[in-house]
Amino acid sequence: MADLIRFRGDETHEEPAVTLDAFLEQTNATAVRLEPTDDPRALIPYLARLSLIEVSFPKFRDGRGFSIGSILREAGYSGELRAAGDILVDQINALRRCGFDAILSDHGVDREVLAKLSSLYDAVYQKTVDGRQPVWARRHG
């Protein structure tokens, strides 16, 4: 039972995502799906025309997608970045810190638990692509 949660205000992108190989052959697509082994930097020349990048998480313990998301945001991608697959509610905070603003989980996500977890940590130690001020900046701000 796939469950889509979006943390952005625009409309859901309807065009189906194509594989990275298909996209690179025919670059007029606006939605791409990346597997953990794909190089997200191959998309850098095309980021401005993309509306949706879906990153696959085949197993919750496969953390490659966290780096993929960070790399895409660091490169300036501003469209929807969707984590899709075996995603647990307890991972959503970290995904958002790595730039994901949509979650398509294979499991039902308990909204009450999600809301509680989302507001739990006021402080974060690292500077990441989510723009939150790390505590070292707040300490000396």
Next chain:
Amino acid sequence: MYRYDDYDQSIVDARVEEFRDQTRRRLAGELSEDQFKPLRLMNGLYLQLHAYMLRVAIPYGTLSARQMHMLAHIARTYDKDYGHFTTRQNLQYNWIKLADAPDILALLATVQMHAIQTSGNCIRNISSDQYAGAAADEVEDPRPWAELLRQWSTFHPEFIFLPRKFKIAVIASEEDRSAVKLHDIGLQIHRNAAGEAGFRVFVGGGMGRTPMVAPVIRDFLPKAQLISYLEACLRVYNRFGRRDNLYKARIKILVHELGAEEYRRQVEEEFLHTSTLGLDAPAEEFARIAAGFAPPAFESGLSEEIDRSDPEFAAWLDRQVAAHKAPGYAIVNISLKPTDGIPGDASSAQIDLMADLAEAYSFDELRITHAQNVVLPHVRKSDLYAVWQKLDAAGLATPNLDLVGDIIACPGLDYCSLANARSIPLAQKIAGRFASLDRQRDLGELKIKISGCINACGHHHAGHIGILGVDKKGEENYQLSFGGSGAEDASLAKIIGPGFSEDGVVDAIDKAVGVYTQLRTHGERFLDTYRRVGEAPFKEAIYG
């Protein structure tokens, strides 16, 4: 010592709340054991053979008397009145009830402690030199960098589902008391030709079933770029480390398969990028952390004299006390290796006593060593006799540091669900065979390390004599290796021949030690003699 500010405290408190809710969901059946496992593992809670085991982080092995008292209190209240100090400077409780775990974490949080990332495929507790801030040979105190790394690695969102666990150690001297070359990343602060201090970065060391001594990936890294450089090291690993085989997932395999040169090239390329992202904390933040590690107010004009008229005290002094950088002070090593004891175990009463001694005699500081002992880092020489008397009365004054009796052993099959063989009874048998302290002193430095399975938590690859317990057709069998070292002369021990029963391995060590005493030249340690003459005479004596 570093003290938490409100931000640090809020993060640890939030984790207690998060874990309390996760435990509630598990106990209510909302989470299956499969779903709960990665959540509890991220918090140091393992399901062992008989009960849950909780591993508490002791960052860089440093703690205060108040923190130490809390460890004793938890052992007394929630466990069987003892705790086990580990080779990663942590403390483990072996008999924890799941329902109690959130309360234990809440108690730890009241003394600025936690169990965050003491397990799971993430960056684990940052370890360091137990003599930091006291050693005469250090470039500077490495612990402010370790604390910076503790904060950076805590819930780092990109690196919480790495291919495998990840261990980082930081030292600042040439003598390596932390086995940095056997870590996923080892950091050594040293000075370059211009006299500036920076990091030498070792990547890809480790033990386990494929032991490797780490190559140097960067000889000199400016200190201000530590975080952005490590982000590059970790990102390359997170993306390209193997995930197809649990046993090939550590970074050492990636570095080995790519070659150090190619791994270095990829890291440097990524570092060109990460160094532009503003990931490093500013100098004033480092200064804030470093202020927490300012040296204690050492007194000047103290006496260097020590009355050695009590021979037992003199024997302890010669073995357990190391040189301190401040005149009139000394570093005291407390052995957790009594002959008939369990390596690394301490009772609640002993933990309390060590805390009291730290408060009265060591500026409120204790250290845990990777060899499973405890250190009082700053003791006045004039107080050594009083400290010794109190340790002796509590069974904590065995003078065997780095001798045959100072054995490192993992919990083994007595506790651990991964083990193939028991480690503790074997350690006790070996210690019993060499019980004579005169004999131990005559044999000199001889580091024996025992692991109950191939995961090598007992560091057997780094033992002058290493022992690996295996399961051979349902029987416990022990493989014997020689020639390892976890120090600055790091090397991997080599298997000498077919394995032994528990008694057989004790006999074999006795024979090997006999070869050493025959062949040693003046001042040679067992390890030196073995390296000089090679394995043949040892093999001959054991199997001939």
